[in-house]
Amino acid sequence: MEIRRILPFYLVISSILLMLVALNLIASYIIYYLIIVLIITFVFSIVLTRGKSFISIRKFLIRRNIFTLNLNESYVSGIAAKIIGKQEFDKNPVDLQKELNNLLNALIARNKNYQYLILTSVNGKQASSSIVVYKECKDCENEILYEFDNILEIAKVVSPHIILEAVPVSNKALPLPLAFGNVNFARVMDIKMESPTIDKIIVDYDIELGDMLVHNQTVPTGIRSTDVLRHIGIFGSTGSGKSNTATLIANELSNKGFNVMILDWHGEYSNKLSDYTIYNYRNLYKINPLKFNDIDDIIDILGDVLQLTDPQRFLLFLIISKLRKDKRFRLTDMLDVLKNTEDQSNWMREVKYALARKLYPLFTSKGKLLFSADTNPEIIDLLSKKGIVFDLSFINNIRLRKLYGLFLLKYITDFYMNNKPDKKLLLIIEEAHNFFNVENDFIDKLISEIRKFGVGLCIISQSPSSISSAVMKNTNIKIIHSIKSDIDKKILRDSLSLPDNLYSALDKLDVGEAILSAPNTKTPLLIKIRKL
Structure with a gap:
């Protein structure tokens, strides 16, 4: 039995006892004993029903704050709660913003039938936030209450210092909470970039990459072919436009007389560069590393x-x-x-x-096939072609694929270092973290010395944090597409000294958008890469 049912029962009994005393129908000392018994049983009843009673009272208070809106016969029901941060006086300060972000990230993964709205009020004194949970339904108080209880349980786990306290909503057109908590929350999801000033417009380039926005006008920009030998880094998440950028650069340099060779980890470039010579399992380029000099x-x-x-x-x-x-x-x-x-x-x-x-x-049979050349082929034959794609995707064993790619790099770069041909070479290396994830003498020599002999590297990776620091430091042209990982974002920010507005935009770039940093730019620029 709950408190609200127990209490009237004891009040009636007490009233009857007091009436009997007043009428002298019962001795007063008996009343004293009876009252003591009633008090004991009442307290005992409270102890037994305390948990259920408190839950019932809480649910009653929360239920009172559930709202329903009738919008042209379309009903929306929900509940609002202010967000309160809890700090313990004798404990270290808690990162309430981080806990709030944890809660919001947990809500993102929840049932899509519900909508979650975060409202931040700025009243001139402080900023404070509330949350509104709602869905399209009518007479669904129990559903709303159930969802709110679930959110409270989630909050206990992922944000133990965040309190969600249900509050009434205003009677205005939008269900704005009447009270807000003490946790500041504001996040800018749409980044509006400032237009660069005239002195930052780049006109000194001969490889056009795309356009930047200057005073509401698109201005073409790009990089210099003379800077390519200082190495290029193209970074971005899967699907962000890296291979389109690399293909664009390959075409531009081929037309300018460069030799271009691509180590194609996933086999993406065969269709993109149809006029290039493709080496794959049907047209195998065999080498013999045992015959290398070093x-x-x-x-x-x-x-x-x-x-x-x-x-x-x-x-x-x-x-x-x-x-x-x-x-x-x-x-x-x-x-x-x-x-x-x-x-x-x-x-x-x-x-x-x-x-x-x-x-x-x-x-293995494939290993013997790849490295079975009696005599290593003449690289001069490769240099007579417009461009080369080494499709590595047919090599199923990942370690064997890495070995073949690295031995190709050594064989080609050794030729340039020993023979110094007139035509400059750009080596484009897809999924470069598979080749350059460690530092050793070969990698250090490759990245630091080959540019003196007319060879530039274009390393492409979705994970800058997996690239050795020596390689990252020696890529003087960086083209950064959308990056989601916080670790990768911080590495790129530190290597480029990105301003706050560009750093915050890194994970919000659309496909084909990129941040360009090159020796011919005075500052990193946001550009739209031209699509082939």
């Missing part, structure tokens, strides 16, 4: 991709050195030398068989 680079590449330990790297060095001495350059020869390596000690036996397991991708 044995240290071979060990670095194999060691990093296959995650070899130092003892395993040393054993691999001994094996390749023996092969060179014996003028044996087939993968099967490497396997033979490894098998015949003495392993009398347990330590050597463990190193030997662990190395064999890690080298296994090289000895």
Whole structure:
């Protein structure tokens, strides 16, 4: 029995007892005992029903604040609550804004039948916020109450210092709350960028990328081909327009006499660049890394991709050195030398068989096919073509795909460093975080030295945080499409010294929009990339 039912019962009994005393129909000392018994039983009843009673009272108060609007025979029902932040006096300050964001993110994933409206009031003294929960329905108080209870339970978990207190709504056209909490909330979802001033308009370019907005007019802009050798970084989430930007740059440079070669991780460029020569499983470009000059680079590449330990790297060095001495350059020869390596000690036996397991991708049918060239092909044949796409997507084993891509990079860049051809080269590397996620001597040399020999890198990645710091530091042209990850956004902000308005726009850029930072720009610019 609830308190509101118990209380009248005890009031009636007490009244009867008092009447009996007044009429001298019962001794007063008996009344005293009866009153004590009544008090004890009343208190006991409260204890037993306290939880249910409080819940009932709370639900009654909340139910009173549920509103229903009749808008041209279309009914909308809901409830408003002020948002209150709770701070404990003797505790460290709580990040209430972060907790509120956690709650809102949780609401985003909830039932789409309900709408959640955050209202922020600025009254000249302070900003405060409320939430309105509503849906199209009539006579649905229980549903609204159930949803509000669910939100309260969610808040307890994701935002324990945020209190949602139901309040009445105003009688104006919109259901505005009559009270607001003490947590400030304001978020600008639509970013309006300031137009650059005249002195920031870029006219010194010969590779047009797209347009920027200046005084409500579109002004073409781009980058200089002479800056390409200082390396390009194109970053952005999947579907943000990275490959369109890379294709645009490839076409522009090809028309200006550059050699362009693309390491195509997912096989996207075969259709985009139909006039380029495509190397894939039907037209395989075979190489033999055992015939490369620099044995240290071979060990670095194999060691990093296959995650070899130092003892395993040393054993691999001994094996390749023996092969060179014996003028044996087939993968099967490497396997033979490894098998015949003495392993009398347990330590050597463990190193030997662990190395064999890690080298296994090289000895598969596809590994043997990729690295089976008797003599490495003449790169001069590649330079006579308009452009080259190495489609790597047919290589299912990811480590083998990485090895093949890195060995191609080494083979091509070694040729340029040794022969210094007249035509400059741009190497476009898709999903570059798969190749440049670690720092080693080969990567450092590649990024810092090859531009002296007429080679520029264009690294494309959706994850700047996965690119080695040396590579990020040496990309002097950066084209940044929409980025969602906070870690990636912070890395790009720090590397470009982005102003607050551009930093806040990073995750809100539309497809094809990008922030351009290049040596010929005085400041990072927001541009719309031209679509091919």
